[in-house]
Amino acid sequence: MMQQRALLATTTLAFCxxxxxxxxxAQSCELKLGAMGPxxxxxxQWGLAMESAANLAAAEVNAQGGLQIGDKKCKVTVxxxxxxxxxxGAAAGSNNxxxxxxxxxxxxxxxxxxxxxxPVAARNEQIAxxxxxxxxxxxxxxPLMFHVAPGPAAWSPQMVAFVKxxxxxxxxxxxxxxxxxxxxxxxxxxxxxxxNGITTTEEYYQRGTTNFAPIITRLLASKPDVVxxxxxxxxxxxxxxxxxxxxxFTGPIGRMGGPGTEEILRVCGGIDVLKDFYWFETVATEDxxxxxxxxxxxxxxxxxxxxxxxxWGDLPAARMTLKAIxxxxxMDDVQKxxxxxxxxxxxxxxxxxxxxxxxKQYGINQELFFPFGVGIIKDGKNLGVTRIEPAS
Amino acid sequence: MEQFLQAAVIGVSLGAQYALLxxxxxxxxxxxxxxxxxxxxxxxxxxxxxxxxxxxxxxxYPLGVLVAVLVTAAFGYLFELFLLERLVDDHLATLMxxxxxxxxxxxxxxxxxxxxxxxFAFPVSGAIRLGPIYAPLENMxxxxxxxxxxxxxxxxxxxxxxxxxxxxxxxxxxxxxAQGLRPRLLFPLAFAIATGLAxxxxxxxxxxxxxxxxxxxxxxxxxxxxxILGGLGSLGGAALAAFVVGMVxxxxxxxxGGSVGALILFVLVLLLLVFRPTGLLGREVRGA
Numbered sequence: 167m168m169q170q171r172a173l174l175a176t177t178t179l180a181f182c183x184x185x186x187x188x189x190x191x192a193q194s195c196e197l198k199l200g201a202m203g204p205x206x207x208x209x210x211q212w213g214l215a216m217e218s219a220a221n222l223a224a225a226e227v228n229a230q231g232g233l234q235i236g237d238k239k240c241k242v243t244v245x246x247x248x249x250x251x252x253x254x255g256a257a258a259g260s261n262n263x264x265x266x267x268x269x270x271x272x273x274x275x276x277x278x279x280x281x282x283x284x285p286v287a288a289r290n291e292q293i294a295x296x297x298x299x300x301x302x303x304x305x306x307x308x309p310l311m312f313h314v315a316p317g318p319a320a321w322s323p324q325m326v327a328f329v330k331x332x333x334x335x336x337x338x339x340x341x342x343x344x345x346x347x348x349x350x351x352x353x354x355x356x357x358x359x360x361x362n363g364i365t366t367t368e369e370y371y372q373r374g375t376t377n378f379a380p381i382i383t384r385l386l387a388s389k390p391d392v393v394x395x396x397x398x399x400x401x402x403x404x405x406x407x408x409x410x411x412x413x414x415f416t417g418p419i420g421r422m423g424g425p426g427t428e429e430i431l432r433v434c435g436g437i438d439v440l441k442d443f444y445w446f447e448t449v450a451t452e453d454x455x456x457x458x459x460x461x462x463x464x465x466x467x468x469x470x471x472x473x474x475x476x477x478w479g480d481l482p483a484a485r486m487t488l489k490a491i492x493x494x495x496x497m498d499d500v501q502k503x504x505x506x507x508x509x510x511x512x513x514x515x516x517x518x519x520x521x522x523x524x525x526k527q528y529g530i531n532q533e534l535f536f537p538f539g540v541g542i543i544k545d546g547k548n549l550g551v552t553r554i555e556p557a558s
Numbered sequence: 559m560e561q562f563l564q565a566a567v568i569g570v571s572l573g574a575q576y577a578l579l580x581x582x583x584x585x586x587x588x589x590x591x592x593x594x595x596x597x598x599x600x601x602x603x604x605x606x607x608x609x610x611x612x613x614x615x616x617x618x619y620p621l622g623v624l625v626a627v628l629v630t631a632a633f634g635y636l637f638e639l640f641l642l643e644r645l646v647d648d649h650l651a652t653l654m655x656x657x658x659x660x661x662x663x664x665x666x667x668x669x670x671x672x673x674x675x676x677x678f679a680f681p682v683s684g685a686i687r688l689g690p691i692y693a694p695l696e697n698m699x700x701x702x703x704x705x706x707x708x709x710x711x712x713x714x715x716x717x718x719x720x721x722x723x724x725x726x727x728x729x730x731x732x733x734x735x736a737q738g739l740r741p742r743l744l745f746p747l748a749f750a751i752a753t754g755l756a757x758x759x760x761x762x763x764x765x766x767x768x769x770x771x772x773x774x775x776x777x778x779x780x781x782x783x784x785x786i787l788g789g790l791g792s793l794g795g796a797a798l799a800a801f802v803v804g805m806v807x808x809x810x811x812x813x814x815g816g817s818v819g820a821l822i823l824f825v826l827v828l829l830l831l832v833f834r835p836t837g838l839l840g841r842e843v844r845g846a
């Protein structure tokens with residue numbers, strides 16, 4: 167009996183040791199993935215979306231025992247940086263990541279950040295995925311810079327044609343920050359409206375503005391049918407909506423810029439205040455497989471995702487980065503990883519099939535383009551998000 | 559004409575908010591000689607305390623505002639008494655202390671409440687409309703409370719012994735001490751009044767605009783700009799300058815747009831510093 171117990175104990179110990187060694191081998195290295203964007207302030211939802219996307223992609227591979235890189239399985243950890251929607255914030259973030267040996271960055275978000283990070287990340291040899299809508303978000307001279315989703319030039323003509331059916335309009339006033347993040351988007355959006363026979367006026371504000379009442383008075387002087395908040399951060403857009411309604415504006419409010427409806431609803435005071443609204447989504451958010459991402463997140467990360475639907479659009483970039491590192495078999499040779507990334511098909515388990523794009527607009531084919539969505543709220547009722555296939 | 563009148567309504571409303579903030583800011587500088595870089599953080603704290611009282615504890619909004627004023631005033635009192643008071647004559651140290659407090663409060667609120675904006679609205683909505691001109695009810699209520707607070711502050715400072723003592727310390731600290739006034743007792747009170755005013759403004763204004771981490775930063779910048787324009791340490795100057803800033807911001811934004819509007823205000827302050835360094839009602843150029 168004693169011998170049997172000893173044998174059982176020895177076998178158990180040996181098994182535990184083997185499993186332990188196996189597990190130790192599986193996690194014998196660590197890959198740090200950077201997540202960057204505004205994690206506070208009006209654009210926080212977008213930066214937190216980047217972080218959540220990186221968290222989920224990391225948790226998925228960790229649940230499989232780690233990311234296979236060559237003959238090693240590596241644990242993936244996420245390091246976040248609040249680049250505060252500024253060029254200097256993103257440049258400092260790139261250097262901060264470099265000091266920690268981080269070569270792969272999910273983010274940053276805005277055009278000022280993209281402008282700041284491009285030269286610094288190139289010098290630091292880092293792959294980064296920005297979500298900026300600037301006219302030079304990605305450029306051939308920065309081949310390690312990738313684009314999470316296309317800017318409005320790719321989807322705004324189709325979107326205007328779609329929303330014009332829902333909200334007949336003859337004139338639109340666009341409002342956005344007076345930096346590159348605002349002016350680039352408004353210029354493209356305005357062109358798309360005009361191409362659909364709609365007249366436009368443009369209004370800009372200094373980032374950091376908290377009270378929009380005087381600017382709204384000016385904006386409404388042109389008596390527009392629609393006001394479009396373009397690429398204003400969701401927090402700002404929420405205040406603009408609130409003050410537009412207070413000023414007596416009853417027309418539809420549009421948003422041909424980054425997603426953020428959840429935050430806008432929270433800040434403006436709810437769907438009854440918003441009333442008539444249309445907005446852009448980078449992916450078709452009504453698809454059950456897309457919606458399932460949040461549940462996957464809760465299961466694997468153990469908490470609620472932050473960032474709303476923007477996180478869903480950022481997820482493919484994070485997943486593909488890890489896939490490319492595995493395919494390249496290295497986390498040190500960034501050029502090799504970039505090469506592997508460019509060869510990957512655009513096919514996400516949740517979002518579906520997309521294409522590499524960007525050659526026409528930026529001269530470099532390093533942008534993910536999936537079927538996108540246009541959301542409609544009419545008479546205070548959310549009519550959902552319609553999936554739109556990109557025009558060929 | 560519509561735009562002109564509407565800009566005036568907006569300007570007065572903005573001016574009242576700026577006045578409350580600037581009075582607190584200039585009170586601290588005038589009496590203690592301290593530039594309080596945590597002023598915007600106290601504004602933010604006032605907003606978050608009111609939010610917590612209303613949304614978490616179910617208190618009526620006016621009671622939430624009162625709690626916010628008391629808590630921010632008490633916090634300011636304790637900060638001055640236990641930290642600032644020890645170094646009150648070392649200007650660099652007080653600058654670093656208030657800057658540090660600003661960072662700690664901002665980070666603390668970010669950690670406690672998260673980075674996103676709060677779902678927090680003023681309990682009264684709607685607007686008074688006279689043809690094309692409108693005045694939001696919430697702004698009118700805030701304007702009335704601000705004007706009452708300004709009058710109350712004036713009465714405290716100019717019609718009470720406490721006010722006389724505070725003004726005496728501001729005029730000449732050494733002589734005031736020789737007369738038996740005790741800065742260790744009075745400075746924390748002055749600091750508490752100022753931070754309470756910042757808390758009151760935050761409690762009233764954040765539900766109208768937005769409550770999120772970072773909303774205190776522009777407030778600090780505006781307060782600073784206003785008191786420079788009015789003359790650092792001058793209470794009357796701060797109140798006058800607040801309405802000037804509100805009007806300039808409103809008219810320049812309405813007639814020249816948001817970008818040029820912001821620029822005009824800075825140009826105005828720059829010109830004033832060149833041609834009248836004491837500010838609108840400042841008596842002398844005083845270093846911090």
